[in-house]
Amino acid sequence: MINLTTFHSCIAQSNARGYDLDNKQKEAVEYSGGSLWLIAGPGSGKSEVLVTRTLKLLCVDGVKPRSILLTTFTQKAARNLEDRLATYLVALQNADSSLRDVDLAEIRIGTLHSLCNDILQEYRYPKYQNVRLLDQVEQDLFVYRHASIADHQDLNFWTQFAHAVRDWRDKKYPPNKWKRAKAAVTLFNHIVEDYVDVQKMILAGENWATLAGFYQQYTQALRDKYRCDFAHLQACFLEFLTSSASKRFLEGDGQNQLPLLHILVDEYQDTNPIQEQIYLALANQTPHSITVVGDDDQALYRFRGGNVSCMVNFDKACLAAFGVSPKQIQLDKNYRSHSSIVNFFNDYITSFPEMKTSGVRAPGKNPVNAASSITGSYPAVSWITQKNAGNLPDAVASLIKNHLIGDGIISDLSQCVLLMRSAKDSKNNAGLYLAAFQKHNLPVYNPRSKSFMESEEVQCLLAALVQVIDRKHTFSYKYKDPTGKPFSWVATIDEWFKTLDIVRSKSQVATQQLDDYLKRSNEELPKLCAFNNQSVFLNLNLLEIIYRILALEPFQTWQQEPVRNLRLSKVSRLFDGYHSFKLDGLRSNSDGTDLDPGFLHRFYSMFISYLIDAGIDDDEDEEVIVPQGYLPVMTIHQAKGLEFPFVLVGQLGKRGEVGAAQILERDLEPFRQDIYPRNTRTPELLAVEDDIRLLYVAYSRAQHGLILVGTQDHIKNHVAAPGRNYTNFRQNTLVI
Numbered sequence: 001m002i003n004l005t006t007f008h009s010c011i012a013q014s015n016a017r018g019y020d021l022d023n024k025q026k027e028a029v030e031y032s033g034g035s036l037w038l039i040a041g042p043g044s045g046k047s048e049v050l051v052t053r054t055l056k057l058l059c060v061d062g063v064k065p066r067s068i069l070l071t072t073f074t075q076k077a078a079r080n081l082e083d084r085l086a087t088y089l090v091a092l093q094n095a096d097s098s099l100r101d102v103d104l105a106e107i108r109i110g111t112l113h114s115l116c117n118d119i120l121q122e123y124r125y126p127k128y129q130n131v132r133l134l135d136q137v138e139q140d141l142f143v144y145r146h147a148s149i150a151d152h153q154d155l156n157f158w159t160q161f162a163h164a165v166r167d168w169r170d171k172k173y174p175p176n177k178w179k180r181a182k183a184a185v186t187l188f189n190h191i192v193e194d195y196v197d198v199q200k201m202i203l204a205g206e207n208w209a210t211l212a213g214f215y216q217q218y219t220q221a222l223r224d225k226y227r228c229d230f231a232h233l234q235a236c237f238l239e240f241l242t243s244s245a246s247k248r249f250l251e252g253d254g255q256n257q258l259p260l261l262h263i264l265v266d267e268y269q270d271t272n273p274i275q276e277q278i279y280l281a282l283a284n285q286t287p288h289s290i291t292v293v294g295d296d297d298q299a300l301y302r303f304r305g306g307n308v309s310c311m312v313n314f315d316k317a318c319l320a321a322f323g324v325s326p327k328q329i330q331l332d333k334n335y336r337s338h339s340s341i342v343n344f345f346n347d348y349i350t351s352f353p354e355m356k357t358s359g360v361r362a363p364g365k366n367p368v369n370a371a372s373s374i375t376g377s378y379p380a381v382s383w384i385t386q387k388n389a390g391n392l393p394d395a396v397a398s399l400i401k402n403h404l405i406g407d408g409i410i411s412d413l414s415q416c417v418l419l420m421r422s423a424k425d426s427k428n429n430a431g432l433y434l435a436a437f438q439k440h441n442l443p444v445y446n447p448r449s450k451s452f453m454e455s456e457e458v459q460c461l462l463a464a465l466v467q468v469i470d471r472k473h474t475f476s477y478k479y480k481d482p483t484g485k486p487f488s489w490v491a492t493i494d495e496w497f498k499t500l501d502i503v504r505s506k507s508q509v510a511t512q513q514l515d516d517y518l519k520r521s522n523e524e525l526p527k528l529c530a531f532n533n534q535s536v537f538l539n540l541n542l543l544e545i546i547y548r549i550l551a552l553e554p555f556q557t558w559q560q561e562p563v564r565n566l567r568l569s570k571v572s573r574l575f576d577g578y579h580s581f582k583l584d585g586l587r588s589n590s591d592g593t594d595l596d597p598g599f600l601h602r603f604y605s606m607f608i609s610y611l612i613d614a615g616i617d618d619d620e621d622e623e624v625i626v627p628q629g630y631l632p633v634m635t636i637h638q639a640k641g642l643e644f645p646f647v648l649v650g651q652l653g654k655r656g657e658v659g660a661a662q663i664l665e666r667d668l669e670p671f672r673q674d675i676y677p678r679n680t681r682t683p684e685l686l687a688v689e690d691d692i693r694l695l696y697v698a699y700s701r702a703q704h705g706l707i708l709v710g711t712q713d714h715i716k717n718h719v720a721a722p723g724r725n726y727t728n729f730r731q732n733t734l735v736i
Helices: 004-011 024-028 048-059 073-097 097-102 110-120 136-145 155-160 179-192 197-203 207-225 230-239 244-251 272-283 314-322 337-349 389-405 432-439 454-468 488-504 512-530 542-552 564-579 599-613 659-666 683-699 711-714 726-732
Strands: 036-040 068-072 109-110 260-263 289-294 327-331 381-384 416-420 537-541 583-586 631-635 644-649 701-708
Touching: 004 073, 024 048, 024 327, 036 048, 036 314, 036 726, 048 068, 048 073, 048 260, 048 289, 068 073, 068 110, 073 097, 073 109, 109 110, 109 260, 110 230, 110 272, 136 207, 136 564, 136 599, 155 207, 179 207, 179 230, 179 272, 179 599, 179 659, 197 207, 207 230, 230 272, 244 432, 260 272, 272 289, 272 314, 337 683, 337 701, 381 389, 389 416, 389 432, 389 512, 389 644, 389 701, 432 631, 454 488, 454 512, 454 542, 454 564, 454 599, 488 599, 512 537, 512 542, 542 564, 644 683, 659 683, 711 726
Parallel strands: 036 289, 036 327, 068 109, 068 260, 260 289, 381 701, 416 631, 416 644, 644 701
Antiparallel strands: 537 583
């Protein structure tokens, strides 16, 4: 082992971290008294502290790697932590050869979901044996096929839970089956992740009792079919932890199995109630060595089940579960931003009465202190405004081209970013900005410019598949609603073919391979069906056809582009989910002249309508690597964890909607199995808090310059300015 002084000096070397930690950071690294509540503001080095604390346990305290469990919010973040651990460990091993036996691969590190799955399998927990873990698509399909709620058409029931139904336009009629299925997934996941007592829902009667009954039927179907969704994976893991089956995992066996001694949790502000229970159960043994790291002011994922009250009330949770309070340390130095920017977002987060309510922020929180090397007496916070909102994009483009680039303030476009709530290429989102950037010859990096189903590559792939299996385009005339009108998804498939035709018309895009394959398939498929004069499977499935198409141009070229490749690989995963239900095997009709119409009906009505009507989003956890020479346009969520020399923030007048996440947080409160009282607020207040936190994250990404983009009305009528005080903002902010 190595002593503490040598430990810190080794990691501070240029071949490791390259700098020393401050006093608060060292205090957090060295704390050994039990539970640690680490509140880390933006730019305060929380990841460095988490990595260094882990290495201190290994290299100074002599803790075995298998006795440490380290979780974070995404696989990308887990890989980042692993890389830092490996780099810093090399420097320590060079100083002390005895540390060469430290095997980082033995640390349990990853997302909580991945660790739950691995540990349940490792210990062969009986209730998780021979189970297929459903991804999001498979869960949706499972509910559609096997959950009785998907067939429930009671208007009164769905009206009460309308907040869970996506894009339900005509509320005089029940939502369609796919919308019911997707809403059910939202409701079921919240029941699990909010740690709800289903028996209390039954006792509440009426629609709550009905929902509880549907939930119980769904969970029974999961067991019957040997399936598990991600929410129930957590429930299963918590059941394992609180049973005798976990004794060897938690306490060791005195021989080969080491006890679990230290739990470290990153991004704790996005934890949900059942995850909170899991972490408390993991740390139940004295001295309850659990370290949680996060910032309640940067909680952005309520829409994915996160509940910031877990971070805000960690002291209450420890007191209720362990009988002792945690040590609270705040990392309050910001090493990222100019002092004026730090002062601005400090003032911002503390200026709203909504954020001063008890239970909204962690108690005793101090302002962040500027500690960056960035100095200078220039206006680091400024405001671009126009009388007409339609003129803002051109003003932003001119500022970037003529001032930031033209005057040599930045040397590359990638050194500034435009952050928005949505980066979609539409009039109400980033569309006008993208047009202005094109007009000013500013190349743009915007991986979210189009939604998943609107992207050229996805539409062409799906059109090609439809052409293979439905050469007569029966979708265009066979599928109609009771009034005789074509289903809404029929027009969407027509659009796919129009997109494919547009791509074919581009001389620079190679489509000859694809055209030849489609022609050959349309000739060969009837012959394949004709080998039999009764309905039989053809030893071919949709997933295989997808892979064949992806091997052709232009898909091969598109797969060389990171964003297109992500989307095309997601199409493969979607069809793999459909394939897992054994629904995609092609079969001939009874007279052997074509494909079975029942196969096509199921494909269109169940799967294609799912892709179109239920809504498919891009994957959240993608690698964000901004290429040089391009101006990044990103969502604020994408920018979380990143920093840029200059940050422009648009869509300031836009408000977040009150949705299922806020409403269910309130409505499920009477049924939640809380071990301490939580502060309950209205959905409207929760939505305002979410808006404030979102902009706080946006404002705190900036290093040298923060530029707000909006009209006077945008600033006056929203939470864009600190305390909604337009007059004070106008007096103290440079107007560009």
